[in-house]
Amino acid sequence: MSTLSAATLAAQAAKAAKAVAHLSTEQKNYVLQSMANAIRSATPAILTANSAELEQAKANNTSAAMLDRLTLTPERIESMAQAIEQIIQLPDPVGSKRFIEERPNGIRIEKRRIPLGVICMIYEARPNVTADAGALCFKSGNAVILRCGREAIQTSLAIANAMHQALAEHQLPQEVVTIVPDPDRQLMLDLIQQDQFIDLVIPRGGEGLIRFVTDNSRVPVIQHFKGVCHLYVDQSADLNMALELLLNGKVQRPGVCNALECLLVNQHQAADFLPMVAEAFRAHQVKVHACERSISHFDGAEPIAAADYGQEYLAPEIAIRVVDDLDAAMAHIDQFGSYHTEVICTQDQASADTFINQVDAAVVMHNASSRFSDGGELGLGAEIGISTSKLHAYGPMGLEALTTERFVVSGQGQTR
Amino acid sequence: MSTLSAATLAAQAAKAAKAVAHLSTEQKNYVLQSMANAIRSATPAILTANSAELEQAKANNTSAAMLDRLTLTPERIESMAQAIEQIIQLPDPVGSKRFIEERPNGIRIEKRRIPLGVICMIYEARPNVTADAGALCFKSGNAVILRCGREAIQTSLAIANAMHQALAEHQLPQEVVTIVPDPDRQLMLDLIQQDQFIDLVIPRGGEGLIRFVTDNSRVPVIQHFKGVCHLYVDQSADLNMALELLLNGKVQRPGVCNALECLLVNQHQAADFLPMVAEAFRAHQVKVHACERSISHFDGAEPIAAADYGQEYLAPEIAIRVVDDLDAAMAHIDQFGSYHTEVICTQDQASADTFINQVDAAVVMHNASSRFSDGGELGLGAEIGISTSKLHAYGPMGLEALTTERFVVSGQGQTR
Numbered sequence: 001m002s003t004l005s006a007a008t009l010a011a012q013a014a015k016a017a018k019a020v021a022h023l024s025t026e027q028k029n030y031v032l033q034s035m036a037n038a039i040r041s042a043t044p045a046i047l048t049a050n051s052a053e054l055e056q057a058k059a060n061n062t063s064a065a066m067l068d069r070l071t072l073t074p075e076r077i078e079s080m081a082q083a084i085e086q087i088i089q090l091p092d093p094v095g096s097k098r099f100i101e102e103r104p105n106g107i108r109i110e111k112r113r114i115p116l117g118v119i120c121m122i123y124e125a126r127p128n129v130t131a132d133a134g135a136l137c138f139k140s141g142n143a144v145i146l147r148c149g150r151e152a153i154q155t156s157l158a159i160a161n162a163m164h165q166a167l168a169e170h171q172l173p174q175e176v177v178t179i180v181p182d183p184d185r186q187l188m189l190d191l192i193q194q195d196q197f198i199d200l201v202i203p204r205g206g207e208g209l210i211r212f213v214t215d216n217s218r219v220p221v222i223q224h225f226k227g228v229c230h231l232y233v234d235q236s237a238d239l240n241m242a243l244e245l246l247l248n249g250k251v252q253r254p255g256v257c258n259a260l261e262c263l264l265v266n267q268h269q270a271a272d273f274l275p276m277v278a279e280a281f282r283a284h285q286v287k288v289h290a291c292e293r294s295i296s297h298f299d300g301a302e303p304i305a306a307a308d309y310g311q312e313y314l315a316p317e318i319a320i321r322v323v324d325d326l327d328a329a330m331a332h333i334d335q336f337g338s339y340h341t342e343v344i345c346t347q348d349q350a351s352a353d354t355f356i357n358q359v360d361a362a363v364v365m366h367n368a369s370s371r372f373s374d375g376g377e378l379g380l381g382a383e384i385g386i387s388t389s390k391l392h393a394y395g396p397m398g399l400e401a402l403t404t405e406r407f408v409v410s411g412q413g414q415t416r
Numbered sequence: 417m418s419t420l421s422a423a424t425l426a427a428q429a430a431k432a433a434k435a436v437a438h439l440s441t442e443q444k445n446y447v448l449q450s451m452a453n454a455i456r457s458a459t460p461a462i463l464t465a466n467s468a469e470l471e472q473a474k475a476n477n478t479s480a481a482m483l484d485r486l487t488l489t490p491e492r493i494e495s496m497a498q499a500i501e502q503i504i505q506l507p508d509p510v511g512s513k514r515f516i517e518e519r520p521n522g523i524r525i526e527k528r529r530i531p532l533g534v535i536c537m538i539y540e541a542r543p544n545v546t547a548d549a550g551a552l553c554f555k556s557g558n559a560v561i562l563r564c565g566r567e568a569i570q571t572s573l574a575i576a577n578a579m580h581q582a583l584a585e586h587q588l589p590q591e592v593v594t595i596v597p598d599p600d601r602q603l604m605l606d607l608i609q610q611d612q613f614i615d616l617v618i619p620r621g622g623e624g625l626i627r628f629v630t631d632n633s634r635v636p637v638i639q640h641f642k643g644v645c646h647l648y649v650d651q652s653a654d655l656n657m658a659l660e661l662l663l664n665g666k667v668q669r670p671g672v673c674n675a676l677e678c679l680l681v682n683q684h685q686a687a688d689f690l691p692m693v694a695e696a697f698r699a700h701q702v703k704v705h706a707c708e709r710s711i712s713h714f715d716g717a718e719p720i721a722a723a724d725y726g727q728e729y730l731a732p733e734i735a736i737r738v739v740d741d742l743d744a745a746m747a748h749i750d751q752f753g754s755y756h757t758e759v760i761c762t763q764d765q766a767s768a769d770t771f772i773n774q775v776d777a778a779v780v781m782h783n784a785s786s787r788f789s790d791g792g793e794l795g796l797g798a799e800i801g802i803s804t805s806k807l808h809a810y811g812p813m814g815l816e817a818l819t820t821e822r823f824v825v826s827g828q829g830q831t832r
Contacts, residue, residue, distance in 0.1 A: 358438060369832055378516070379519060391808045409782070415785040
């Protein structure tokens, strides 16, 4: 594919987008069911492509974590198909109407939701994202350009082949789901210059990838750099509840962006709460980086270092700081937070309200686990990404975030 | 100001933004009234600064149009103050709550509207934008960095001085409304790299400026390149209505982005409608660029050239094309439209619905003038800009477009 040009890829996707923008919900759901069926039928072909890539990845000394993400099994392929069937059940945001007003001159103003057009997903070696993002973009009436990590391209192409069969059955162009078949970085760079054809870029992966895309894209980018989530245990917290939120946030699945990375404890709770924390973390083998006001409670804890605040450990490891009061907790989050998810545990509604109103984060929780900061848990049905910048979407993004609203004005010949 | 750094300006604005984000609507309205009063009181100082800049601009052979935009009079300053008083009357989007759902596990999810943070406006020599954008950003809880054209900096500083007095009266930092006092292009370039501090850039001006800002910004940009608005006169149009919409769109104020630039006429209406158009355009001295199917109706019309389609004349000048049918009209708009405003004149609801659903534009009108495509006319109360790209906002942007929604989750200790 040496002659492959980003402009051609993008222009073809933009053309294909027009073919899906005006499909009815029913039509889109039929196609999605065909996609799920086709992926199931293609299980042998997908596994063959995947085995070859796994072998290659092992030969390249790929990390165990990446090998796990890359690995498909018949069960994982079935999950992919089921995920598409769940997307069929989601409400279609496209076409929804919102009456604004009838002006004194009689013109009637409403807003109607339309697809964005072409979404470009840039992600690492996760073949399931290919099916998932392809289906979510399709359900919201968009075309998608999928640029996955080089380790998973053949597996992604096998999955996309199945989706293309489904598109062809319904006389839709295969460019509705476009896989970039070449991992060349220059091609990616060219792709994110195509603001004439591409409406949104969603990078998913490490901070370096997201920074590279943001710095070089002409197309608007949804950014999700990292999740450094704090739990603040207030003076009026229920300490048993606080301990449950802490353990759930740190231990249940430490490698995800909505896991807790820092515990802030009100000074009046420190003497009671920190021994409870120390015992639980010993049992769960959580490594502690403790401030000087808390370290005496933790045997073998590391004294806090400058880099520990704001650190995304993604591991059973946490920073702990005792703070004077709510204001000090909010000042800490202001300095070290990542605009992702922040939690307060308190029985005092006034403290909760202050925290909710003043902390700058996409998701603010009161007496609930940071682990709920997820499209599925927040009722979006599915998640295409999480935005930690405020434009367009802030927080977990569902189907609606892949659409926009336009004005529709109806009159009887009115002029100004 | 040789030591002025973009990072310092932006960091100070970001700090100031925190001081306004949590003000109540009442507090913000008090400050806005003080701003209006202070601008009225500062009329002599503003006029002095403006006279000096006008003299300088005349010495530099500035165009008459720009001189007019630059010129302030006591009446224009009074209008500025009144515009701020109108902004007081607008509903405050910040803090509005939207219940999403209570999940089966009992957590309660809502969305609450918050300010974006820091808005950077980049505009040409229009001193009124200083007051207007300053007040709109303030009302929506944001700080603003105003970078106006070099010809109007002293006038803008005089206006901002008055606004700063009002801020000081209410113990608010003057960086809430920051004027970039140096027209240096490198400083602007540095400013739009400050994505750590600035949340949104809104360039208002020529296509070159907007392209420059889009190509070089790390901060998300709201783009409004141009308005190439079409009127399609359908087979079932009321021709008297069509003529009124045409004249209003082309003649009432040709220099604005929601003026009509191209008339598309259904072939079955051409013989009846084009003579009406020819007569009216003769009376209003509108220059016509006509396609080969329409030129016989227009004495002295220019034959259409390739560049005429998609041209933003911003003058009493128009392109005219006869098209076979609705599909041909939509294909024309698809090729030459600018995603701004498109109008269909028809008595046939099915044609109107097809046009509304399929034409890609921020504002689609049925039997109403393109000139209504404006924040005020569409009920937004005021307009900070018009977006012709789909992310975040599409079409005229009011106060709500200067805010975003975050998730707020309340529980009783729920975990996953």
